[in-house]
Amino acid sequence: MSEMPRMVTDAAGVDEVTAAARQAGTCTLDTEFLWEKTYAPQLCLVQVGVGDEIWLIDPLAGAPLEPLGELIADPAVEKLMHAPSADLIAFGLHFGTLPANVFDTQIAAGFVGLTASASLDRLLEAVLKVRLDHNETFSDWSRRPLKETQMLYGADDVRYLAPLVAALRTSLAQRGRSEWAAAEITRRFCSADSAGGDPERAWRKVQRRGRLSPQAQAVLVDVAAWRETSARRRDQPAGWVMKDPTVVEVARAMPRSANDLQQIRGMGKSLGERDTAELLAAVANGLTRTPPPAERSVPQRIAKQVEAVATLAVPMARIRCIDADLAPELVANRADLDRFLEAVVADEDLSTLPLGQGWRKELLGDDLIRLVAGKVSLSLNQSAPFLRIEDR
Incomplete structure (x- = not known):
């Protein structure tokens, strides 16, 4: 059986953990949380490893998590994590944490011939031949006391991350993709947009x-911001405060009074005086706002050309990913592909699009530009991947 981790239930213990991480310049990190009835993930346990030492930090027993938020934001300490999106969102929403110097084993795996959506169990078995005995996946982490099996489960989530990262880094370096992985991880997890919860962007x-008038779109910005702020204040999912169809109807109707609000389908009688006043104020403010930029409208001529080119672009993208032994989900989804082709056909600036910059441009973007220009073609192979890209 794995060695039992150390429990931390107070500020002194948290200070010991963060000091050890800063002295080492690196740590492994994971969390256990619930995210069903709250606006932000409810952090129930934070696991941190430094060297051979593993701590389980218990906020429900009184351990403060603010110092861990500061650690996550500290660029001098590298945080080794697996699929950290929800963990980092939790710290961002609770403490305003902007992550820095994070390494994600899930994303890194996609650059070395593995899927970019593998579970930690699957990745450890594939790379390190380590098999975890995990039976606490659906535990209620808010219940105390924690069972011994839960404590070992939590500890195992960080126990093997350091050797896993070392193995993945070796593979990345051998393939010349260390910078690719670092750039993608930073883009996903270490930017101001990655934390979410920004009221001014909630309307997106x-x-x-899409069918709202420009003035209604302007009102939508403020109504959606009100809903986001209210949800955060109540610690409820935004959809519990008001569902999307009702938000759209409020923006469309632009109510001026409480009686106007009550006439809107889906509104019901759930709004109190404070909510009613704030929502009407949001509508009034939206009426004075400059509408957001209109949604892109693709001319039919360009749309038809993109549709035709995409029949070749989709298999081309697949070929490039197979040839490069790269997880396709890291490169582009269909929307990214179509948007890039639209920009190429319309002779727009490509540098702001994912496929128009960095490693994606090198891997696929330049080929797509040549495809639209008629400078490359696809032909059949007798063996996998059965298609090859050729210059014309």
């Missing part, structure tokens, strides 16, 4: 907003 997440 509202579904079915």
Whole structure:
């Protein structure tokens, strides 16, 4: 059985952990959380490893997590993590943490011939031949006391991260992709946009907003911001405060009074005086706002050309990923591909698009430009990947 980790339940213990991480310049880190009925993930346990030492930091028993947020933001300490998106969002929403110097084993794996969506168990078995005995995947981490099996499960989530990272880094270096992986991890997890929860950007997440007038779009910005702020204050999912269709209807109707609000389908009688006043103020403010930039409208001529080119671009992307032994999900999804082709066909600036910069441009973007220009073609192979890209 693995060695039991040390429990931390107070500020002194947290200070010991962060001091050890700073002295080493690196640590492994993971969290256990619940995210079902709250605005932000409810952090129930934070696991940190430095060398052979593993700590389980228990905020529900009184351990403060602010120092760990500062550690995550410290560029002098590298945080070795696996699939850290929700962990980092939790620290961002609770403590305003902007992560720095993070290494994600899941993303790194996608650059060395493995999937970029593998679980930690699967990755450890594939790379280190380590098999975890995990039976606590669906534990209620908010219940105390923790069982011994839960403590060992939590510790195992960080126990093998350092050797896993070392092995992945060796593979990245051998393939010349260390910079590719570092750039992708930074883009995903260490930018101001990655934490989420920005009220001013909340309108972008509202579904079915496309048919609103420009003035209604402006109102939507403030109504969505009100919902985001209210959800955070109540610590509830934004959809519990108001569902997307109702948000869209409020923006469309632009109500001026409480009675106007009550006429909107889906509004019900759930709004109190404070919410009603704040929502009406949001609508009024939106009416004075400059509308956001209009959604892109692709001319039919360009759309048809892109549709035709995409029939070749999709297999071309697959060929490049197979040849490079690179996880396709890291390179581009269909929306990225179509948007890039639209820009190429319309002779727009490509440098702001993912496929128009960095390693993606080198791997695929330049080929797509040549494809649109008629300078490359696809032909059949007798063996996998059965298609090859040729200059014309």
